[in-house]
Amino acid sequence: MELSFSMMNTVVCVVGVIVMIYGWRFFNWVWLKPKKMDKFLREQGLNGNPYKFLYGDMKEMVQMTADAKLKPINITDDIVPRIMPFLYNSAKTYGKGKNFFTWMGPRPMIHITEPALIREVLNNYSQFQKLKGGNPLIKLLARGIVDAEDDQWAKHRKIINPAFHVEKLKSMLPAFYISCSEMINKWEELTKERSCEVDVYPHLETFTSDVISRTAFGSSYQEGRKIFELQKEQAELVIKAIQSLYIPGSRFLPTKSNRRMKEIDRDVRATINKIINKRVTTMKAGESNSDDLLGILLDSNYKEIRQQGNTNFGLTTEEVIQECKLFYFAGQETTANLLVWTMILLAQHTNWQDRARDEVLKVFGDRKPDIDGLSRLKVLSFSMMNTVVCVVGVIVMIYGWRFFNWVWLKPKKMDKFLREQGLNGNPYKFLYGDMKEMVQMTADAKLKPINLTDDIVPRVMPYLYNSAKTYGKGKNFYTWMGPRPMMHITEPALIRQILANYSRFQKLNGGNPLAKLVARGLADVEADQWAKHRKIINPVFHVEKLKHMVPAFYISCSDMINKWEVLTKERSCEVDVYPHLQTFTSDVISRTAFGSSYEEGRKIFELQKEQTELVMKALQSLYIPGSRFLPTKSNRRTKEIDRDVRATVNKIINKRVTTMKAGENSSDDLLGILLDSNYKEIKQQGNTNFGLTTEEVIQECKLFYFAGQETTANLLVWTMILLGQHTNWQDRARDEVLKVFGDRKPDIDGLSRVKINMILHEVLRLYPAVIGMGRMIHKETTLGNITLPAGSFLQLHMMLLHYDNEMWGDDVKEFKPERFAEGVSNATKEQASYFPFGGGPRICIGQNFAMLEAKLALVMILRGFSFEISPLYAHAPQMILTLQPQYGAQLILRKL
Numbered sequence: 001m002e003l004s005f006s007m008m009n010t011v012v013c014v015v016g017v018i019v020m021i022y023g024w025r026f027f028n029w030v031w032l033k034p035k036k037m038d039k040f041l042r043e044q045g046l047n048g049n050p051y052k053f054l055y056g057d058m059k060e061m062v063q064m065t066a067d068a069k070l071k072p073i074n075i076t077d078d079i080v081p082r083i084m085p086f087l088y089n090s091a092k093t094y095g096k097g098k099n100f101f102t103w104m105g106p107r108p109m110i111h112i113t114e115p116a117l118i119r120e121v122l123n124n125y126s127q128f129q130k131l132k133g134g135n136p137l138i139k140l141l142a143r144g145i146v147d148a149e150d151d152q153w154a155k156h157r158k159i160i161n162p163a164f165h166v167e168k169l170k171s172m173l174p175a176f177y178i179s180c181s182e183m184i185n186k187w188e189e190l191t192k193e194r195s196c197e198v199d200v201y202p203h204l205e206t207f208t209s210d211v212i213s214r215t216a217f218g219s220s221y222q223e224g225r226k227i228f229e230l231q232k233e234q235a236e237l238v239i240k241a242i243q244s245l246y247i248p249g250s251r252f253l254p255t256k257s258n259r260r261m262k263e264i265d266r267d268v269r270a271t272i273n274k275i276i277n278k279r280v281t282t283m284k285a286g287e288s289n290s291d292d293l294l295g296i297l298l299d300s301n302y303k304e305i306r307q308q309g310n311t312n313f314g315l316t317t318e319e320v321i322q323e324c325k326l327f328y329f330a331g332q333e334t335t336a337n338l339l340v341w342t343m344i345l346l347a348q349h350t351n352w353q354d355r356a357r358d359e360v361l362k363v364f365g366d367r368k369p370d371i372d373g374l375s376r377l378k379v380l381s382f383s384m385m386n387t388v389v390c391v392v393g394v395i396v397m398i399y400g401w402r403f404f405n406w407v408w409l410k411p412k413k414m415d416k417f418l419r420e421q422g423l424n425g426n427p428y429k430f431l432y433g434d435m436k437e438m439v440q441m442t443a444d445a446k447l448k449p450i451n452l453t454d455d456i457v458p459r460v461m462p463y464l465y466n467s468a469k470t471y472g473k474g475k476n477f478y479t480w481m482g483p484r485p486m487m488h489i490t491e492p493a494l495i496r497q498i499l500a501n502y503s504r505f506q507k508l509n510g511g512n513p514l515a516k517l518v519a520r521g522l523a524d525v526e527a528d529q530w531a532k533h534r535k536i537i538n539p540v541f542h543v544e545k546l547k548h549m550v551p552a553f554y555i556s557c558s559d560m561i562n563k564w565e566v567l568t569k570e571r572s573c574e575v576d577v578y579p580h581l582q583t584f585t586s587d588v589i590s591r592t593a594f595g596s597s598y599e600e601g602r603k604i605f606e607l608q609k610e611q612t613e614l615v616m617k618a619l620q621s622l623y624i625p626g627s628r629f630l631p632t633k634s635n636r637r638t639k640e641i642d643r644d645v646r647a648t649v650n651k652i653i654n655k656r657v658t659t660m661k662a663g664e665n666s667s668d669d670l671l672g673i674l675l676d677s678n679y680k681e682i683k684q685q686g687n688t689n690f691g692l693t694t695e696e697v698i699q700e701c702k703l704f705y706f707a708g709q710e711t712t713a714n715l716l717v718w719t720m721i722l723l724g725q726h727t728n729w730q731d732r733a734r735d736e737v738l739k740v741f742g743d744r745k746p747d748i749d750g751l752s753r754v755k756i757n758m759i760l761h762e763v764l765r766l767y768p769a770v771i772g773m774g775r776m777i778h779k780e781t782t783l784g785n786i787t788l789p790a791g792s793f794l795q796l797h798m799m800l801l802h803y804d805n806e807m808w809g810d811d812v813k814e815f816k817p818e819r820f821a822e823g824v825s826n827a828t829k830e831q832a833s834y835f836p837f838g839g840g841p842r843i844c845i846g847q848n849f850a851m852l853e854a855k856l857a858l859v860m861i862l863r864g865f866s867f868e869i870s871p872l873y874a875h876a877p878q879m880i881l882t883l884q885p886q887y888g889a890q891l892i893l894r895k896l
C-alpha cells in the first residue's frame, strides 16, 4: 500500500503556496490595486491626488486637521476650512459640484457632492451599505440598527419604528419637560442676582442625556442614568485607545484602562439585562409598561415574533441591549449640538431671537408647552412635528409595501426569472416556501434506522435527495427557504468557481443570532476581515507547529486506550465508542489550544458544549414567541455560560500575554502561536488595526473547538464503524501500522509514511462530517450560464457529489479505500467531486491537524484492539451540524 503523495509534502506545498499567495496579496493590496483603481477613476473624469504608498492622503489629512484646530476663528469666518481643511481644499481644487476622490490608505474614498447622486445613494440602501471594518473597539460603544444591513436592517427598523411613532412621542413630552425644567432651574439660580456668563454646552449635554435616560427607561430611570454615565466614560476610554494607534498589542494588556473598559461593558450589559428581565416580567403579568422606548421596543418585538410565529423575526436580548446603547449615542450628542448651535446663532442674530420669543409667548404664554402648541410654532422654516408626522406616514407606507414585496412579489418574480434560465424547483408557497415539508421529511426519516448496506443520503437529507432525483443528475435546482430561493449547486466546475471566488460568494449570514453565541471568528468573517484573520491564524497550523502537537495527541489518546484496556482486560467487550472518541478529540483541543492552561481550557470547552446544547434546544423551539426574553432557567444559564467562558478565556489570555511580555516562550500551543502571530503582525504593520482584539482572539479559540472537535470525532467514529464492518481493511491497516511502528510511540515521520490516508479519505467521501456549505451573493452574479440575482443563497453539496455514480462508478456506495491508492487527484479524475474540507482560499484551516490527529488515534487503536460491529448497533446517520451516528457506535472490542 502506498500513498500517492505524502501528507508532509502536501503540507509543505500548501504552506509555501499560502506564503506566496499572501506576499502577492499584500503587494497587490498596497500597490497594484490602488494604481489600477487610480487609473480607472481618472479615466471616468474623476480627480484626486495621485496615490502615495500605503498611507495615501491620510498623513496630510491628519496633519492639516491638527493644524486647523490650533486656533479659533472669527464668528463671521467660514467654518468649513477649520472643520475639514483637507477636503475643503480638494473640493476647491477640483471645482464646485464635482465629485472627487481621496486615498484612505490604499483605498480610494469617493466624495459625492452632486445632489442627484447623493439622493440615488441614499435611496438604494442595500447596494450602498454603511462603512464597515475600522477599529473594532468602536463596536463596544454602539452597534444596533446603524450597524445592520439588508434584511437585518429591515428587521431592526421594522421593530424599532413604533418607538418613534408620533402617538408615542406625545407621551414622552412630560419627560422632556422635567429634564428641561431641571436645566432651567439651574440657570434661574445662576442669574437670580444679575446676568451671568454660562458655558451652556455642558448644561445642554446633561439635558439631552437626561432626556434619553428618562424616555428610554421610564420607570427604571435611575439605572438608565447609571448606564449612560458608564457609556460616557467608556466613550472617553475608547477614544483614548483609538488615538494611541502606535502601541502594538496594547489592547491585550491588563492595563488599568483595558480592565476598566471590560468592567464597564460587563456592568452596562448586566444592568440593561436586569432592566429588561424586570420589564419582561411585568409585561408578561399584563401590566402595561410600554410608554418608554424600551417598553415600546420590547412590545413591538414581541408582537413581531407573535405575528410571524418565529423568534428569528425578533431581536435577541443582546440586540435589544445594543439598540438601547445606540439610542444614547445617536440621540444625545446630536441633539445637544443642535441646541448649542441654535443658542449660539440666536445670540448672534438677536432679531431672530426676538421673533422666536414673540411667537413662543403668543402660543404658550405661561402655559406648559404641549404637543399641539409645539406643532403650531412656525418660526422655524418647517416645523419639527410636521416633519415627524410626515416621516412616520411615509415609513408606515414603505414598510407595508416592503413586506408585501418581500413575501410575495419578489419571490414570484424570482421564480419566473430562475425558470426562464432552465432551472427547476417547486413553485413558491407563501411565506414558508419548502421549509415545512423539508422539516417534516427530515423528522420522519429520523424515526427508524436503516441497514448497513442501505443508501444513507435519503435518510440524511430526504427532501434534497428527492429534489435532486426529480430534477436529474448533475442538474442545479432550487428550493424555497421561506421567501428566498436556495440554489443547490451540484456541478463540480461551478462549485470550484464558487469556492475560488471567496469575496463574491460569501458565507451565509443572518439566520438565528443565538447561533453566534456558539462560534464566530474566522469561519464567520468576510472579505478584508477574513484575509486579516486568516493571515494571522495561518501560522497556527503550520507543519512545524503541528509537529509539536503530536505529544498532546498521544497523551489524550493514551487516556482513551487505557480505559478500553481496562474494559477488555478479561474478555472482549461491547463499547459505544462514540462518546469516548468525542472525549478524545475534545481533550486534544483543550491540550493543543491551551497547553499549560489545559485544565481551564477543558472547563471552557465543557461549558461550550453545554451552551451548544442549550442553543440547539432554543433553535428548535421555534414556536414559543418571545421566549428568549424570559428569565427562564435555560436563558439564565446561557448568559451565565457566556460570561464564564469569556472571563476564563480572558484570564488565560492576560496571563499568557504577561509571560510573553516577560520574554518567556510559551507559544507551543494554538493560543500561544495565535497571540505571537498577532503580535508580530501588529509590530510589522505598526498599527493595532492589523491585529485581532482580545474579543476576536476569544472567538477564534471558541471556533477551534467547534470546528475541530465534533468534525474529527465524526471522522473517527465512522472510520471505526466502517473498519468494524470491513474487517479485511482493518487487518490490512493493522499490518501496515505494525510494520511501520512496531511497539514504538508514533512520531510525525512514521505518521506521514503510514498509508491510512486512503482509508480516511474513503470514510470522508462516504460520511463527510460536513455535508454541504452555504454561500450567498450580495450582487447579481453570473455563474456558468445562470444569472443569479443579488441576495441569492447557494448550497454546495459535497454529499450529493461524493455519491455521484457518474463520477465514482457504479460501486459508488461501496467502501473501497483503494480508490484513493493513487491520491486524491487520481481518484477524482481532477474533478471537484471530492471536497470534505471545502476548497478555494477558505478551505478548512485545520485539515492537516485533523488528519494527523485521526491517523495517530487510528494507529494506536489498531495496534491495541481488533473490533467489529455489535449486533446492537443501529445504523442511523443523522445531520446535526455534522454527520453523526444517531444511536452511538456499539462495537465489540478485543484486546490484542
Ligand code: HEM
Residues within 6 Å of the ligand: 522, 523, 524, 534, 703, 704, 705, 707, 708, 709, 711, 712, 715, 768, 769, 770, 773, 774, 835, 836, 837, 838, 839, 841, 842, 843, 844, 845, 846, 847, 849, 850
Ligand atoms: C475531519 C475534520 C474536519 C472537517 C471534515 C472539516 C471541514 C471543514 C469545511 C468543509 C470547511 C469549509 C466551510 C465553508 O467553506 O463553508 C471548514 C472550515 C474551517 N475549519 Fe474545518 N474541518 C475539520 C477539522 C477542523 C479542525 C481540527 C479545525 C481547527 C482546529 C478546523 C477549523 C476550521 C476553520 C477555522 C474553518 C474556517 C476557515 C475559513 O473560513 O477560512 N477544522 N472545515
